[in-house]
Amino acid sequence: VVFGHIDGSLSVFQPVSIQSSNKNHYTSSTSEAVPPPSLTQNQAFSLPPGHAVCCFLDGGVGLYDMGAKKWDFLRDLGHVETIFDCKFKPDDPNLLATASFDGTIKVWDINTLTAMYTSPGNEGVIYSLSWAPGSLNCIAGATSQNGAFIWDVQKGKMIQRFNEHGKNGIFCIAWSHKDSKRIATCSGDGFCIIRTIDGKVLHKYKHPAPVFGCDWSQNNKDMIATGCEDKNVRVYYVATSSDQPL
Numbered sequence: 001v002v003f004g005h006i007d008g009s010l011s012v013f014q015p016v017s018i019q020s021s022n023k024n025h026y027t028s029s030t031s032e033a034v035p036p037p038s039l040t041q042n043q044a045f046s047l048p049p050g051h052a053v054c055c056f057l058d059g060g061v062g063l064y065d066m067g068a069k070k071w072d073f074l075r076d077l078g079h080v081e082t083i084f085d086c087k088f089k090p091d092d093p094n095l096l097a098t099a100s101f102d103g104t105i106k107v108w109d110i111n112t113l114t115a116m117y118t119s120p121g122n123e124g125v126i127y128s129l130s131w132a133p134g135s136l137n138c139i140a141g142a143t144s145q146n147g148a149f150i151w152d153v154q155k156g157k158m159i160q161r162f163n164e165h166g167k168n169g170i171f172c173i174a175w176s177h178k179d180s181k182r183i184a185t186c187s188g189d190g191f192c193i194i195r196t197i198d199g200k201v202l203h204k205y206k207h208p209a210p211v212f213g214c215d216w217s218q219n220n221k222d223m224i225a226t227g228c229e230d231k232n233v234r235v236y237y238v239a240t241s242s243d244q245p246l
Contacts, residue, residue: 078115079106085128090177097139099126105141107153119151120158130175130183140183142170148185150197164193164201171212178221182238186211192226194238205236205243 051072052064063072081101089095089107095116096108103124107117125144132138132150138159139151145167150160168189176182182202186192188210194203205226213227222239234245 079104084126087129087131089131090133091135097129097131099129099141101125103143105129105139105151107139117153117156120156123149125169127170128172130173132175133177133180136180140173140175142173142185144169148173148183150183160197160199162193162195162199164195164204165189165191171210172214174214174216174224176216176221177218178216184214184216184224186214186226192224192236194224203236203238203243205234205245207234 050066052066054064064070065072079098079100079102083098083100085099087097089097094110096110097105098108099105102121103126104121105119105126106115108114109116119139119141123141123143123146126141127144128142130140132140137153139153140148141151142148147161147163147165148170149158149162151157152159162183162185165185165187166189168187170185170187172186174184176184181196182194183197184192184194190207190210192203192205192207192211192214193201194205195201207226207228207230209229211226211228215225217223217225222237223235224238225233225235227233236245
Protein backbone atom coordinates (compact mmCIF):
# COMPACT_ATOMS: atom_id res chain seq x y z
CA VAL A 1 0.00 0.00 0.00
CA VAL A 2 1.36 3.41 -0.97
CA PHE A 3 0.51 6.55 1.00
CA GLY A 4 1.20 10.10 -0.13
CA HIS A 5 1.89 12.78 2.49
CA ILE A 6 1.36 16.53 2.34
CA ASP A 7 5.12 17.11 2.72
CA GLY A 8 5.68 15.45 -0.66
CA SER A 9 7.02 12.14 0.70
CA LEU A 10 5.72 8.61 0.09
CA SER A 11 5.38 5.65 2.45
CA VAL A 12 5.08 2.05 1.28
CA PHE A 13 3.63 -0.62 3.58
CA GLN A 14 2.67 -4.28 3.32
CA PRO A 15 -0.69 -4.93 5.06
CA VAL A 16 -0.84 -7.76 7.59
CA SER A 17 -2.64 -10.88 6.34
CA ILE A 18 -5.13 -12.52 8.68
CA GLN A 19 -6.31 -16.12 8.20
CA SER A 20 -10.00 -16.76 8.81
CA SER A 21 -10.74 -19.46 11.44
CA ASN A 22 -13.62 -21.04 9.54
CA LYS A 23 -12.83 -20.35 5.90
CA ASN A 24 -9.83 -21.31 3.85
CA HIS A 25 -8.89 -17.85 2.55
CA TYR A 26 -7.03 -14.72 3.57
CA THR A 27 -8.31 -11.17 3.99
CA SER A 28 -6.38 -7.94 4.21
CA SER A 29 -6.39 -6.28 7.60
CA THR A 30 -7.80 -2.79 7.99
CA SER A 31 -5.71 -2.24 11.12
CA GLU A 32 -2.58 -0.08 11.21
CA ALA A 33 -0.23 -0.91 8.36
CA VAL A 34 3.12 -2.36 9.43
CA PRO A 35 6.30 -3.44 7.62
CA PRO A 36 6.59 -7.09 6.54
CA PRO A 37 6.86 -9.33 9.65
CA SER A 38 10.27 -10.70 8.67
CA LEU A 39 11.85 -7.24 8.48
CA THR A 40 12.69 -4.62 11.06
CA GLN A 41 11.87 -0.96 10.60
CA ASN A 42 15.44 -0.25 9.49
CA GLN A 43 15.76 -3.03 6.93
CA ALA A 44 15.14 -2.46 3.25
CA PHE A 45 13.03 -4.69 1.04
CA SER A 46 12.50 -4.79 -2.69
CA LEU A 47 9.25 -3.69 -4.23
CA PRO A 48 7.55 -5.26 -7.22
CA PRO A 49 7.55 -3.24 -10.44
CA GLY A 50 4.90 -0.56 -10.26
CA HIS A 51 4.12 3.12 -10.32
CA ALA A 52 2.08 5.36 -8.04
CA VAL A 53 0.32 8.47 -9.26
CA CYS A 54 0.42 11.24 -6.65
CA CYS A 55 -1.70 14.39 -6.54
CA PHE A 56 -0.61 17.13 -4.15
CA LEU A 57 -2.61 19.85 -2.41
CA ASP A 58 -0.68 22.57 -4.24
CA GLY A 59 -1.76 21.22 -7.64
CA GLY A 60 1.39 19.26 -8.39
CA VAL A 61 1.18 15.80 -9.98
CA GLY A 62 3.83 13.10 -9.86
CA LEU A 63 4.46 9.57 -11.13
CA TYR A 64 6.65 7.59 -8.72
CA ASP A 65 8.59 4.47 -9.74
CA MET A 66 8.37 2.27 -6.63
CA GLY A 67 11.00 -0.17 -7.82
CA ALA A 68 13.61 2.44 -8.69
CA LYS A 69 12.49 4.70 -5.82
CA LYS A 70 12.50 7.83 -7.95
CA TRP A 71 10.13 10.22 -9.66
CA ASP A 72 9.56 9.45 -13.34
CA PHE A 73 7.54 12.64 -13.65
CA LEU A 74 6.92 15.51 -11.25
CA ARG A 75 5.03 18.61 -12.34
CA ASP A 76 5.59 21.76 -10.34
CA LEU A 77 2.83 23.21 -8.24
CA GLY A 78 0.13 25.03 -10.18
CA HIS A 79 -3.43 26.23 -9.78
CA VAL A 80 -6.14 23.59 -9.90
CA GLU A 81 -9.02 26.02 -10.46
CA THR A 82 -10.00 29.24 -12.28
CA ILE A 83 -7.62 32.21 -12.00
CA PHE A 84 -9.46 35.46 -11.21
CA ASP A 85 -6.65 38.01 -11.07
CA CYS A 86 -3.00 38.45 -12.03
CA LYS A 87 -0.51 41.27 -11.53
CA PHE A 88 3.19 41.82 -12.18
CA LYS A 89 5.43 42.81 -9.28
CA PRO A 90 5.94 46.59 -9.55
CA ASP A 91 9.72 46.47 -9.12
CA ASP A 92 10.33 43.14 -10.89
CA PRO A 93 8.50 42.47 -14.18
CA ASN A 94 9.79 38.89 -14.16
CA LEU A 95 7.47 37.96 -11.29
CA LEU A 96 3.74 37.50 -11.88
CA ALA A 97 1.23 36.81 -9.08
CA THR A 98 -2.04 34.96 -9.73
CA ALA A 99 -5.12 34.59 -7.52
CA SER A 100 -7.38 31.58 -7.91
CA PHE A 101 -10.67 29.90 -7.06
CA ASP A 102 -8.54 27.18 -5.42
CA GLY A 103 -7.81 29.51 -2.47
CA THR A 104 -4.17 30.27 -3.19
CA ILE A 105 -1.98 33.01 -4.60
CA LYS A 106 1.05 31.89 -6.58
CA VAL A 107 4.07 33.87 -7.72
CA TRP A 108 5.54 32.80 -11.06
CA ASP A 109 8.89 33.36 -12.72
CA ILE A 110 7.78 34.20 -16.25
CA ASN A 111 11.17 33.27 -17.71
CA THR A 112 11.03 29.66 -16.52
CA LEU A 113 7.21 29.41 -16.29
CA THR A 114 7.55 27.92 -12.81
CA ALA A 115 5.77 28.81 -9.58
CA MET A 116 8.30 30.19 -7.10
CA TYR A 117 5.98 30.73 -4.13
CA THR A 118 2.48 29.73 -3.09
CA SER A 119 0.37 31.10 -0.25
CA PRO A 120 -0.78 28.82 2.61
CA GLY A 121 -4.19 28.29 0.99
CA ASN A 122 -7.51 27.37 2.60
CA GLU A 123 -8.88 30.85 1.90
CA GLY A 124 -11.92 29.89 -0.17
CA VAL A 125 -12.11 31.83 -3.45
CA ILE A 126 -9.49 34.57 -3.91
CA TYR A 127 -10.98 37.19 -6.22
CA SER A 128 -8.30 39.84 -6.25
CA LEU A 129 -4.69 40.59 -5.32
CA SER A 130 -2.47 43.63 -5.07
CA TRP A 131 1.30 43.84 -4.67
CA ALA A 132 2.78 46.04 -1.99
CA PRO A 133 4.69 49.02 -3.38
CA GLY A 134 8.46 49.03 -3.65
CA SER A 135 10.46 46.16 -2.22
CA LEU A 136 8.11 45.20 0.64
CA ASN A 137 7.60 41.80 -1.03
CA CYS A 138 4.06 41.37 0.29
CA ILE A 139 0.75 40.73 -1.47
CA ALA A 140 -2.73 41.71 -0.32
CA GLY A 141 -5.53 39.29 -1.19
CA ALA A 142 -9.34 39.53 -1.21
CA THR A 143 -11.45 36.44 -0.51
CA SER A 144 -15.04 35.29 -0.87
CA GLN A 145 -15.68 34.64 2.84
CA ASN A 146 -12.50 35.13 4.90
CA GLY A 147 -12.02 38.86 4.49
CA ALA A 148 -8.75 40.28 3.19
CA PHE A 149 -5.17 39.49 4.15
CA ILE A 150 -1.55 40.44 3.70
CA TRP A 151 0.79 37.61 2.74
CA ASP A 152 4.53 37.97 3.27
CA VAL A 153 5.85 36.19 0.19
CA GLN A 154 9.41 35.65 1.44
CA LYS A 155 8.37 34.40 4.89
CA GLY A 156 5.54 32.35 3.42
CA LYS A 157 2.93 33.35 6.00
CA MET A 158 -0.04 35.64 6.56
CA ILE A 159 0.96 38.68 8.60
CA GLN A 160 -2.34 40.61 8.71
CA ARG A 161 -6.04 40.02 8.21
CA PHE A 162 -8.96 42.43 7.74
CA ASN A 163 -12.55 41.42 8.55
CA GLU A 164 -14.50 44.69 8.33
CA HIS A 165 -16.75 43.31 5.57
CA GLY A 166 -17.78 40.31 7.69
CA LYS A 167 -18.64 37.24 5.63
CA ASN A 168 -19.43 39.29 2.53
CA GLY A 169 -17.29 38.60 -0.50
CA ILE A 170 -14.52 41.10 -1.24
CA PHE A 171 -14.28 41.53 -4.99
CA CYS A 172 -11.32 43.86 -5.26
CA ILE A 173 -8.34 44.97 -3.19
CA ALA A 174 -5.96 47.83 -4.02
CA TRP A 175 -2.73 48.69 -2.20
CA SER A 176 -1.85 52.36 -2.66
CA HIS A 177 1.47 52.79 -4.44
CA LYS A 178 1.64 56.45 -3.47
CA ASP A 179 1.07 55.74 0.24
CA SER A 180 2.19 52.24 1.23
CA LYS A 181 0.28 52.39 4.52
CA ARG A 182 -3.17 52.39 2.88
CA ILE A 183 -5.19 49.51 1.43
CA ALA A 184 -8.69 49.71 -0.09
CA THR A 185 -11.25 46.93 -0.44
CA CYS A 186 -14.70 46.82 -2.02
CA SER A 187 -17.37 44.26 -1.33
CA GLY A 188 -20.79 42.82 -1.92
CA ASP A 189 -21.96 44.67 1.20
CA GLY A 190 -21.87 47.94 -0.78
CA PHE A 191 -18.88 49.44 1.01
CA CYS A 192 -15.47 50.55 -0.14
CA ILE A 193 -13.27 50.59 2.96
CA ILE A 194 -9.97 52.44 3.27
CA ARG A 195 -7.70 51.29 6.09
CA THR A 196 -4.09 51.39 7.17
CA ILE A 197 -2.03 48.20 6.94
CA ASP A 198 -2.27 47.77 10.72
CA GLY A 199 -6.08 47.62 10.49
CA LYS A 200 -7.19 51.15 11.41
CA VAL A 201 -10.27 52.08 9.33
CA LEU A 202 -9.96 55.53 7.76
CA HIS A 203 -13.09 55.68 5.56
CA LYS A 204 -16.16 53.59 4.77
CA TYR A 205 -17.80 54.72 1.55
CA LYS A 206 -21.37 53.42 1.24
CA HIS A 207 -22.73 52.53 -2.22
CA PRO A 208 -26.32 51.67 -3.24
CA ALA A 209 -25.28 48.22 -4.51
CA PRO A 210 -22.33 45.80 -4.45
CA VAL A 211 -18.97 47.34 -5.37
CA PHE A 212 -16.89 45.27 -7.76
CA GLY A 213 -13.81 47.40 -8.40
CA CYS A 214 -11.56 50.07 -6.91
CA ASP A 215 -8.23 51.62 -7.83
CA TRP A 216 -6.01 54.43 -6.62
CA SER A 217 -5.09 57.42 -8.75
CA GLN A 218 -1.62 57.28 -10.29
CA ASN A 219 -1.25 61.04 -9.84
CA ASN A 220 -2.90 61.84 -6.51
CA LYS A 221 -2.36 59.66 -3.44
CA ASP A 222 -5.67 60.82 -1.93
CA MET A 223 -7.99 59.92 -4.81
CA ILE A 224 -9.64 56.56 -5.40
CA ALA A 225 -12.23 55.40 -7.95
CA THR A 226 -14.86 52.70 -7.43
CA GLY A 227 -17.05 50.70 -9.79
CA CYS A 228 -20.54 49.81 -8.56
CA GLU A 229 -23.26 47.44 -9.75
CA ASP A 230 -25.46 50.49 -10.40
CA LYS A 231 -23.24 51.18 -13.44
CA ASN A 232 -21.66 54.30 -11.92
CA VAL A 233 -17.99 55.06 -11.34
CA ARG A 234 -17.37 57.25 -8.30
CA VAL A 235 -14.24 59.16 -7.33
CA TYR A 236 -13.54 59.88 -3.66
CA TYR A 237 -11.06 62.26 -2.08
CA VAL A 238 -9.79 60.52 1.04
CA ALA A 239 -7.98 63.56 2.45
CA THR A 240 -11.35 64.93 3.64
CA SER A 241 -13.87 63.54 6.12
CA SER A 242 -16.68 63.58 3.54
CA ASP A 243 -18.23 60.23 2.62
CA GLN A 244 -19.60 61.60 -0.66
CA PRO A 245 -17.93 61.24 -4.07
CA LEU A 246 -16.57 64.23 -5.93
